[in-house]
Amino acid sequence: MPSFNILVLGGDHIGPEVVGEAVKVLRAAEAHPAVSKKNVSFNLDHDLLGGQSIDAHGIPLTPEVVEKAKKSHAVLFGAVGGPKWGMTGALRPETSVLDLRKALNCWANIRPAKVPSPGVAKCSPVKESVVSGTDFIVLRENCGGVYFGEKKETPDYAHDVWGYHRWEIERIARMAAYLAKKHGGAAGPSKITSIDKANVLAVCRLWRDAVAKVHDAEFPEIPLTNQLSDSLALIMVKNPRSLNGIVLCDNIFGDLFSDEAAAIIGSLGFSPSACLAGIPGEEKTTGMYEPSHGSAPDLAPNKANPIATIQSAAMMLRYSCDLDFVADAIDEAISIALDDKSAGGLEIRTGDIGGSASTTEMGDAVVSAL
Amino acid sequence: MPSFNILVLGGDHIGPEVVGEAVKVLRAAEAHPAVSKKNVSFNLDHDLLGGQSIDAHGIPLTPEVVEKAKKSHAVLFGAVGGPKWGMTGALRPETSVLDLRKALNCWANIRPAKVPSPGVAKCSPVKESVVSGTDFIVLRENCGGVYFGEKKETPDYAHDVWGYHRWEIERIARMAAYLAKKHGGAAGPSKITSIDKANVLAVCRLWRDAVAKVHDAEFPEIPLTNQLSDSLALIMVKNPRSLNGIVLCDNIFGDLFSDEAAAIIGSLGFSPSACLAGIPGEEKTTGMYEPSHGSAPDLAPNKANPIATIQSAAMMLRYSCDLDFVADAIDEAISIALDDKSAGGLEIRTGDIGGSASTTEMGDAVVSAL
Ligand SMILES: CC(C)[C@H](C(=O)O)[C@@H](O)C(=O)O
Ligand SMILES: CC(C)[C@H](C(=O)O)[C@@H](O)C(=O)O
Numbered sequence: 001m002p003s004f005n006i007l008v009l010g011g012d013h014i015g016p017e018v019v020g021e022a023v024k025v026l027r028a029a030e031a032h033p034a035v036s037k038k039n040v041s042f043n044l045d046h047d048l049l050g051g052q053s054i055d056a057h058g059i060p061l062t063p064e065v066v067e068k069a070k071k072s073h074a075v076l077f078g079a080v081g082g083p084k085w086g087m088t089g090a091l092r093p094e095t096s097v098l099d100l101r102k103a104l105n106c107w108a109n110i111r112p113a114k115v116p117s118p119g120v121a122k123c124s125p126v127k128e129s130v131v132s133g134t135d136f137i138v139l140r141e142n143c144g145g146v147y148f149g150e151k152k153e154t155p156d157y158a159h160d161v162w163g164y165h166r167w168e169i170e171r172i173a174r175m176a177a178y179l180a181k182k183h184g185g186a187a188g189p190s191k192i193t194s195i196d197k198a199n200v201l202a203v204c205r206l207w208r209d210a211v212a213k214v215h216d217a218e219f220p221e222i223p224l225t226n227q228l229s230d231s232l233a234l235i236m237v238k239n240p241r242s243l244n245g246i247v248l249c250d251n252i253f254g255d256l257f258s259d260e261a262a263a264i265i266g267s268l269g270f271s272p273s274a275c276l277a278g279i280p281g282e283e284k285t286t287g288m289y290e291p292s293h294g295s296a297p298d299l300a301p302n303k304a305n306p307i308a309t310i311q312s313a314a315m316m317l318r319y320s321c322d323l324d325f326v327a328d329a330i331d332e333a334i335s336i337a338l339d340d341k342s343a344g345g346l347e348i349r350t351g352d353i354g355g356s357a358s359t360t361e362m363g364d365a366v367v368s369a370l
Numbered sequence: 371m372p373s374f375n376i377l378v379l380g381g382d383h384i385g386p387e388v389v390g391e392a393v394k395v396l397r398a399a400e401a402h403p404a405v406s407k408k409n410v411s412f413n414l415d416h417d418l419l420g421g422q423s424i425d426a427h428g429i430p431l432t433p434e435v436v437e438k439a440k441k442s443h444a445v446l447f448g449a450v451g452g453p454k455w456g457m458t459g460a461l462r463p464e465t466s467v468l469d470l471r472k473a474l475n476c477w478a479n480i481r482p483a484k485v486p487s488p489g490v491a492k493c494s495p496v497k498e499s500v501v502s503g504t505d506f507i508v509l510r511e512n513c514g515g516v517y518f519g520e521k522k523e524t525p526d527y528a529h530d531v532w533g534y535h536r537w538e539i540e541r542i543a544r545m546a547a548y549l550a551k552k553h554g555g556a557a558g559p560s561k562i563t564s565i566d567k568a569n570v571l572a573v574c575r576l577w578r579d580a581v582a583k584v585h586d587a588e589f590p591e592i593p594l595t596n597q598l599s600d601s602l603a604l605i606m607v608k609n610p611r612s613l614n615g616i617v618l619c620d621n622i623f624g625d626l627f628s629d630e631a632a633a634i635i636g637s638l639g640f641s642p643s644a645c646l647a648g649i650p651g652e653e654k655t656t657g658m659y660e661p662s663h664g665s666a667p668d669l670a671p672n673k674a675n676p677i678a679t680i681q682s683a684a685m686m687l688r689y690s691c692d693l694d695f696v697a698d699a700i701d702e703a704i705s706i707a708l709d710d711k712s713a714g715g716l717e718i719r720t721g722d723i724g725g726s727a728s729t730t731e732m733g734d735a736v737v738s739a740l
Contacts, residue, residue, distance in 0.1 A: 081569070092569065094569045094570065098570070125496055125497060125500045125607055125608050125609070126495055126496055126497070126607065127495060127496070127497055130495045146516075146532060146571065147570055147571075149529065151571075151572040152533070152572065153572040153575070153576070155536070156535060156536045156537075157533060157534070157535050157536070157576070158533065158534060158572045158573045158575065158576035159519065159531050159532055159533030159534070159572065159573050160531075160532050160533075160571045160572050160573050161529050161530075161531055161532070162516060162529055162530050162531070162532050163522070163527060163528065163529030163530075164527070164528060164529070165526060165527050166525070166526045166527070167526075197622070197625075199451070199462065199464045200464065200468070200517055201516065201517075201521075201530045202521040202522065202523040202528045202529065202530050203528045203529050203530050205523070205528065206523070206527070206528035229625070229626055230625050230626055230628075230629040231629065233603075233626045233627070233629040233630040233633070234629040234630060234632060234633040234638065235633075236630075236633075237495055237496065237607060237630060237633035237634060238495050238633045239495070252567070255567075255599070255600045256599055256600055256603045256626065257603070258600075259600040259601065259603040259604040260603040260604060260606075260607060260630065262604060263603070263604040263605075263606075263607035263608045264607060268604065
């Protein structure tokens with residue numbers, strides 16, 4: 001009777017709305033005969049993060065939330081931030097996400113870039129012929145690099161240190177290998193494209209060297225190529241399919257390229273993410289699952305696209321609960337809910353992808369397709 | 371009788387080829403009655419840079435070249451680098467570009483993103499409806515930031531310091547204001563979009579503050595907005611027209627976003643650049659002009675697209691020689707050379723944009739359109 005403890009942190013603005021839909025889908029999955037006959041159950045606990053936590057407790061992330069998160073199998077998170085709390089003060093909602101990722105030691109951020117349903121390929125600003133068939137995962141190192149380097153802040157000079165230890169690079173390269181195998185499936189491992197700016201940055205020369213060494217020693221059978229960050233910015237637009245496989249990035253490059261990938265796929269509303277602290281199955285870890293988008297303070301209530309959060313919940317089932325068959329069913333239900341009516345879909349779409357459905361209608365459509 | 375001393379540095383692989391076409395166009399412009407009646411002349415001196423310089427002199431940039439460059443009105447440069455010289459050794463061709471930019475103190479890198487001819491809008495991987503009308507300039511700070519920060523390189527740890535002084539940010543913001551006025555023309559100044567990751571990086575909080583202060587004090591009439599770097603990566607694909615105006619970036623963001631912009635425009639072959647050490651007219655400076663693309667070691671001879679280099683030569687006339695009317699004429703000739711035959715163009719295009727013309731044929735077409 002597998003029972004999973006999940007901490008649900010909605011966050012600010014659209015965060016709680018989109019998380020609400022993901023919870024609805026989780027509950028529907030739990031009630032499904034194929035799942036309930038295995039006695040799978042999800043114990044959900046809810047708490048505050050970001051601006052909501054600042055308002056209630058004076059800080060964006062409380063020690064209680066950190067403790068709860070550590071005891072959970074997974075955290076399902078929405079989004080934080082908004083003009084109310086500012087962006088440059090000492091108490092920034094954004095620090096809560098970074099601090100929680102750090103507290104859970106979630107050093108691997110997995111951000112798939114794949115059109116979730118054939119019917120919405122046309123939503124992409126990129127030509128359908130260019131985007132169709134795109135299926136890569138941006139794997140972002142999430143606990144190091146310039147995000148966590150020493151900072152200096154004076155009125156006339158400021159800096160951040162962009163550094164990596166070899167072991168930090170090695171472990172994310174191993175995660176890339178794990179994902180390449182999972183992504184490639186029966187056809188054999190997908191290729192890994194490792195991103196750096198080794199022609200300029202010392203930290204990137206170490207990156208390239210560490211990736212190459214761990215590759216040659218531990219998974220030489222997986223195809224590996226290096227790509228300069230500026231070239232990647234271009235290739236991702238020009239020929240995204242050529243990246244199919246794993247795109248391995250450091251923290252700040254991963255931040256940028258997962259957004260660029262989301263644009264190419266057609267919407268941030270289709271970009272889920274998982275943050276892991278170890279390779280599933282090998283290490284006991286708390287996974288953190290969240291849409292790649294922000295809290296969209298300007299959006300009217302019940303207008304946000306909940307798909308990325310529902311996809312994130314599916315990733316949670318895949319990586320933290322070993323329930324691939326349920327994750328597959330949710331991904332399939334998402335595809336049906338979004339697809340054209342002429343192709344047998346429900347054709348329910350929110351405003352960001354040219355439809356007029358509300359957040360709740362979108363969630364309901366996935367539940368009914370399930 | 372204005373006479374301009376121009377140092378021509380072809381560089382490696384396709385570098386000398388594309389620079390050769392730009393020189394051909396310059397000579398044609400010089401011979402044109404409208405120009406020759408003003409007695410304008412270009413004195414060209416040629417020298418080596420990058421890998422070629424390593425082979426000849428053992429170093430990628432000689433002090434002689436630096437001295438010559440400093441004495442010139444402008445440097446017209448191709449591209450450097452290639453597998454022969456490696457990317458991670460002590461003698462990297464790439465350092466020559468960075469060192470020359472630094473020696474000339476070329477702190478402002480101007481990279482326009484505009485489809486050069488209506489006929490080639492369809493070459494973009496982005497839908498024509500999305501890309502048409504795009505007309506922005508990526509302005510990249512070029513002498514500071516993580517490119518030139520202190521480096522640490524050990525076998526198990528490496529870092530680069532990503533720092534800025536307030537004065538470095540202020541001067542590039544002033545350049546943005548100059549360009550916004552020039553770009554907007556009679557219609558009034560274009561808007562400035564300043565890029566940072568102020569929600570995470572200390573250096574970016576200084577960036578945002580310095581840009582805001584100099585804006586409010588010196589050019590409050592120019593519209594200014596801030597955009598987070600990850601959001602920009604997305605917006606540039608989704609709605610590039612919304613950026614029309616000046617996109618103000620630090621060094622590493624500018625490196626990435628000028629390549630992303632090139633992809634959206636349809637080819638790096640359409641992406642010229644200027645590097646300046648001061649606001650034209652206000653300060654005496656040596657400008658450096660180069661295509662944004664690299665040396666393309668894999669390309670067969672006489673296959674490269676020389677348009678970006680020819681456009682760079684036009685920028686040279688605009689910013690270093692005060693010959694806007696000649697620059698306009700070259701841009702117009704480029705448009706005609708590339709445009710569809712049905713629209714009165716010559717429809718000459720190289721392989722990167724779906725044609726089969728050689729480098730020299732493309733250059734000849736621009737000369738004949740001129
Ligand atoms: C909110 C912000 C701190 C965060 C980041 O930069 O990591 C976000 O952009 C993301 O990608 O999850
Ligand atoms: C060659 C390389 C050092 C250079 C840079 O990163 O500045 C190039 O990418 C550019 O954009 O001009």
